[in-house]
Amino acid sequence: MTQHRIAILGASGYTGAELVRLIATHPAMKIVALSADRKAGMAMDQVFPFLRHLDLPVLQKIDEIDFSGVDLCFCALPHATTQVVVNALPRNLKIVDLSADFRLRDPAEYEKWYGQPHTAVELQREAVYGLTEFYRDEIKTARLVAGTGCNAATGQFALRPLISAGVIDLDNILIDLKAGVSGAGRSLKENLLHAELSGGTHTYSMGGKHRHLGEFDQEFSKIAGRPVQVRFSPHLLPMNRGILATVYVKADPQVVHATLAKAYAAEPFLKVLPFGALPSTRDIAGSNFCHLGVIGDRVPGHAVVVAVLDNLTKGSSGQAIQNANLMLGIEETAGLMLAPVFP
Amino acid sequence: MTQHRIAILGASGYTGAELVRLIATHPAMKIVALSADRKAGMAMDQVFPFLRHLDLPVLQKIDEIDFSGVDLCFCALPHATTQVVVNALPRNLKIVDLSADFRLRDPAEYEKWYGQPHTAVELQREAVYGLTEFYRDEIKTARLVAGTGCNAATGQFALRPLISAGVIDLDNILIDLKAGVSGAGRSLKENLLHAELSGGTHTYSMGGKHRHLGEFDQEFSKIAGRPVQVRFSPHLLPMNRGILATVYVKADPQVVHATLAKAYAAEPFLKVLPFGALPSTRDIAGSNFCHLGVIGDRVPGHAVVVAVLDNLTKGSSGQAIQNANLMLGIEETAGLMLAPVFP
Amino acid sequence: MTQHRIAILGASGYTGAELVRLIATHPAMKIVALSADRKAGMAMDQVFPFLRHLDLPVLQKIDEIDFSGVDLCFCALPHATTQVVVNALPRNLKIVDLSADFRLRDPAEYEKWYGQPHTAVELQREAVYGLTEFYRDEIKTARLVAGTGCNAATGQFALRPLISAGVIDLDNILIDLKAGVSGAGRSLKENLLHAELSGGTHTYSMGGKHRHLGEFDQEFSKIAGRPVQVRFSPHLLPMNRGILATVYVKADPQVVHATLAKAYAAEPFLKVLPFGALPSTRDIAGSNFCHLGVIGDRVPGHAVVVAVLDNLTKGSSGQAIQNANLMLGIEETAGLMLAPVFP
Amino acid sequence: MTQHRIAILGASGYTGAELVRLIATHPAMKIVALSADRKAGMAMDQVFPFLRHLDLPVLQKIDEIDFSGVDLCFCALPHATTQVVVNALPRNLKIVDLSADFRLRDPAEYEKWYGQPHTAVELQREAVYGLTEFYRDEIKTARLVAGTGCNAATGQFALRPLISAGVIDLDNILIDLKAGVSGAGRSLKENLLHAELSGGTHTYSMGGKHRHLGEFDQEFSKIAGRPVQVRFSPHLLPMNRGILATVYVKADPQVVHATLAKAYAAEPFLKVLPFGALPSTRDIAGSNFCHLGVIGDRVPGHAVVVAVLDNLTKGSSGQAIQNANLMLGIEETAGLMLAPVFP
Incomplete structure (x- = not known):
């Protein structure tokens, strides 16, 4: 070759x-x-x-x-x-x-x-x-x-087909994201030391300060044809690889699932789990796959999409x-x- | 003595x-x-x-x-x-x-x-x-x-004073919770093995299935004087001790902060951080303290409360x-x- | 194909x-x-x-x-x-x-x-x-x-060429081994729980009780043409993959290094580092490679060989x-x- | 007071x-x-x-x-x-x-x-x-x-009574030590980052280069009334607190155990386990205790002492x-x- x-x-x-x-x-x-x-x-x-x-x-x-x-x-x-x-x-x-x-x-x-x-x-x-x-x-x-951006990719895999299909409320999108530490690079920062980070959960860049919001705004607004501003709360976890985005949307959960399943049916790297099953970052670490799951919340009309991928891959x-x-x-x-x- | x-x-x-x-x-x-x-x-x-x-x-x-x-x-x-x-x-x-x-x-x-x-x-x-x-x-x-319940305590420390004071929208409360593994006890379950759990993020009991919802319903409804149903998404993390609850409320962030600060001013174990500062589970592991922080979201009228405590303490x-x-x-x-x- | x-x-x-x-x-x-x-x-x-x-x-x-x-x-x-x-x-x-x-x-x-x-x-x-x-x-x-056995392989990669070449004292071989947890399999044992194992160092099967000693005895005695009994102390560490064997031998360190380097010069999976450099399990996790390093001890006539491999690979x-x-x-x-x- | x-x-x-x-x-x-x-x-x-x-x-x-x-x-x-x-x-x-x-x-x-x-x-x-x-x-x-030094303390608790009592061969002492990361302090070094250190085993300062050897030499030689040089191989592990020293001595294991048990019988912080039982760093993390265990090796006349303490305490x-x-x-x-x- x-x-x-x-x-x-x-x-x-x-x-x-x-x-x-x-x-x-x-x-x-x-x-x-x-x-x-x-x-x-x-x-x-x-x-x-x-x-x-x-x-x-x-x-x-x-x-x-x-x-x-x-x-x-x-x-x-x-x-x-x-x-x-x-x-x-x-x-x-x-x-x-x-x-x-x-x-x-x-x-x-x-x-x-x-x-x-x-x-x-x-x-x-x-x-x-x-x-x-x-x-x-x-x-x-x-x-x-x-x-x-790695976080931007994760959120977009969860949301783009839903925005395109018009099945979610564009003013009620919240991404609570859990990110592994390699996303911060090989940089000498105190908060990235093993002694500081391991065994705990930290927040970072919360309150609308994370730069990947620029990508979300650009892409989601473009798809929707109107300004879309998601809320986005990143957390830093003691894992070297992996992002798990818990994405909260106001929508019919079954429709959300069907929309994602259809959108990604032919994609080699994007796998949508059966309705109600949710992925873990351990399922994709070291690989180029992104797994997505959808579940309905107890309050009717709300769905949760969970997307995982390896930030480095x-x-x-x-x-x-x-x-x-x-x-x-x-x-x-x-x-x-x-x-x-x-x- | x-x-x-x-x-x-x-x-x-x-x-x-x-x-x-x-x-x-x-x-x-x-x-x-x-x-x-x-x-x-x-x-x-x-x-x-x-x-x-x-x-x-x-x-x-x-x-x-x-x-x-x-x-x-x-x-x-x-x-x-x-x-x-x-x-x-x-x-x-x-x-x-x-x-x-x-x-x-x-x-x-x-x-x-x-x-x-x-x-x-x-x-x-x-x-x-x-x-x-x-x-x-x-x-x-x-x-x-x-x-x-340990999760129930964390969520209530974040929310009770806000419900009592009537400063948040009771129909828009979401708790995205990150829990350490000791909360599951010393039980022989595959998902609690080091090889399965470490270095990753998992969800559990999502979609309104977690039993601590019974406590949330009982207590919040009692305070509010009307039925209150929060949404609650627990995640299991590779940490032995600690819970971090990211609590999303529709409210004025400064009012949220002031309400919590006032409610807990005299409490020996509950510490409210300055506005905009957020705690980590590492700050309280092994102790009886609960730290709380409040930040405003980018979308006006939304606040995030982060509460941490040690589930075992x-x-x-x-x-x-x-x-x-x-x-x-x-x-x-x-x-x-x-x-x-x-x- | x-x-x-x-x-x-x-x-x-x-x-x-x-x-x-x-x-x-x-x-x-x-x-x-x-x-x-x-x-x-x-x-x-x-x-x-x-x-x-x-x-x-x-x-x-x-x-x-x-x-x-x-x-x-x-x-x-x-x-x-x-x-x-x-x-x-x-x-x-x-x-x-x-x-x-x-x-x-x-x-x-x-x-x-x-x-x-x-x-x-x-x-x-x-x-x-x-x-x-x-x-x-x-x-x-x-x-x-x-x-x-995975431990048996690690120890043998460090020792077989040295025994074959007759460059070490056969009555003074000690293997202090650090093993990851996946070697114990997906078994529901209390000591394998994240809450028990993470963040600490444990010994196991010490005092001549580990079954891989049977392989060491068989193989080393066969090579040496006389009975050889190594001492072997395994430790269980909070890592999912990897074994690091610290092997103590009575020998000239440079000769030890040269012997290993020569023995493995053409091997695709066995890599001998420059004299004095020592590998970590992180260098080989997820792969079929075994890295080996040799250093001289402060007491002349003693060498330390460090061998690492991924127990699952x-x-x-x-x-x-x-x-x-x-x-x-x-x-x-x-x-x-x-x-x-x-x- | x-x-x-x-x-x-x-x-x-x-x-x-x-x-x-x-x-x-x-x-x-x-x-x-x-x-x-x-x-x-x-x-x-x-x-x-x-x-x-x-x-x-x-x-x-x-x-x-x-x-x-x-x-x-x-x-x-x-x-x-x-x-x-x-x-x-x-x-x-x-x-x-x-x-x-x-x-x-x-x-x-x-x-x-x-x-x-x-x-x-x-x-x-x-x-x-x-x-x-x-x-x-x-x-x-x-x-x-x-x-x-924290490593120096661990090794001395295992060895001082044995040297004083004259029950071990002074020319055959080997300390294979496993140290947690907080011993390296809050310093910004690449090898201390979570992404580099977690989930693996590393060596450091091997081959007689670790500075705590100065303390070992001084103290052991003073007790023995003659120069004593121990061999000492430190390893850096993914744990925040704790040291486990595996100490190899040429001696009768039962005598080793009895000597330590007697020496520390009245000590409030030093605990000698029953013969054959060995401690883990998890047993003492966060405390001022040092636990010690002794086991006999398969080769008669060799004993292993395992000592654990929290480096920060x-x-x-x-x-x-x-x-x-x-x-x-x-x-x-x-x-x-x-x-x-x-x-």
């Missing part, structure tokens, strides 16, 4: 490492360059010993990479940095970006949520939103795809490869059918 | 062991009898090695205990069993029960939630509901106090001792000011 | 599920039958929701399986049961057994460690010991291969597939090059 | 917070000053929300504290900084130091293990080693007590209070009989 030549910028973070993990058994991708600014010169297994068995390029600075030999570039850099870097890359290079920099279409919204003006507005306009199942056609022909790096597969003309599921790891 | 003589029935479970842990440094209680049916004859440190340093009575069968030498009896047995056992105890014995058997006033409600008719209706009528901060006067003179055994203190005429906080354990 | 038809007996346990996980992306195996005695009639995803995305046969009783359509059978049943079941299978069926029943050559040793006489001595004699890297040639032509089900690959004439690494999952 | 006035320097670290936790229910100590250099001006509950229920002094810089009103000062600062700070404190102030700065008697040994010359050699000479059970008389009259802050009690003429166990927290 043709081996597409892949570069990964920002390979020393968790999403970068997850890309390497997945590409390791991908039948049609070959890593030809890895960048990590502060760790340039190091071998990848010094940064991530779990990749020791692989034969990988040494980490480089971005400007040392010869992009002429690259077919597609994954960019796993922090936001703000990303727009500068991507702006400087060759214009014909296919790029799947995993940062927040190209997710929002409206420069004003970007500035509102990220606190600074966008410096590559043209690229922002060009980018296709990377929620594969809903942007497949655009992604196939895109040059620049913007991976979604379906929520970022797996999604990125799924998009790259489409952009490269490969089978969409290539390299992504790995089963979850349990226990 | 006078040493009140204490018996604990059901000492081989987690709430029984927690009673022993707390009484170990209580200035005015002395354990004179411990029961555990199947483990009768064993020493307590064979069942719970962490109590090895204490000089404790050998485990007995209940009918081997001489209750004439007992001032107060904690009953930490399963529901249904409890009503039979308590019915057979001396009628002048002070009892703090930790089971579900005497929490509900209405025999029909008991049968609805617990699946069988109550067999000690007279005792059910006699029992005082054990949420100390709201039933202090009745508890002081009670003979039989019914400890609350403030949610059951600590609450039980607090009640016993009142019943015995001891300082309410005696033996209960232990600081949480962190990290 | 030819799809070899696979049956798995005992599919409702962790090693059975791990076989399914690995075969899910194996290029040359197809599962045609799954057995689980008490769960016969259930779908696999009712027992293991993480396998929901796969199209798998319904669970059957063993005697309902038509073995004429099976090329190779994995047997993941408890010991003692296994010898009865395997004895009743067709004599021409290729079998990879994951239990302890065929690991020991000497019936007396089996009885000593497992407490009852062996009832299928002929099969015991026929079976080839399944430590692939050391029994490759025998495995290729074997009909019945006995998978090793390289320690049992991955090893089983590696052996099956050889028995079926497939590439040895087929389906097994999945990277570890981190974080 | 007289309230002794206490200052804590370095109150923003874990050992500082643990001192506050324990003093919160101490009958004869009152905290009058707390220092934290970079967090001066903050309230303690901003740094440690779990202490929210306490009425504590605001954090200060050290030079803002009026030591004339202080009876005893706990110093929980990093090593090297400590010697400078303590040197500048009033010479009549009673001090319990929790750092490594005054543990070693020999300035050359200090420099060897800590990489720089000691700058307060006179204080080093004055300090009494703080392993209470073995230095009680000296501690009672000491002005400056040097708390032991008996291993540092609890030990410090035990010493302070002696220095202040209070009951040695005052404030320290809190039961462990389980589950």
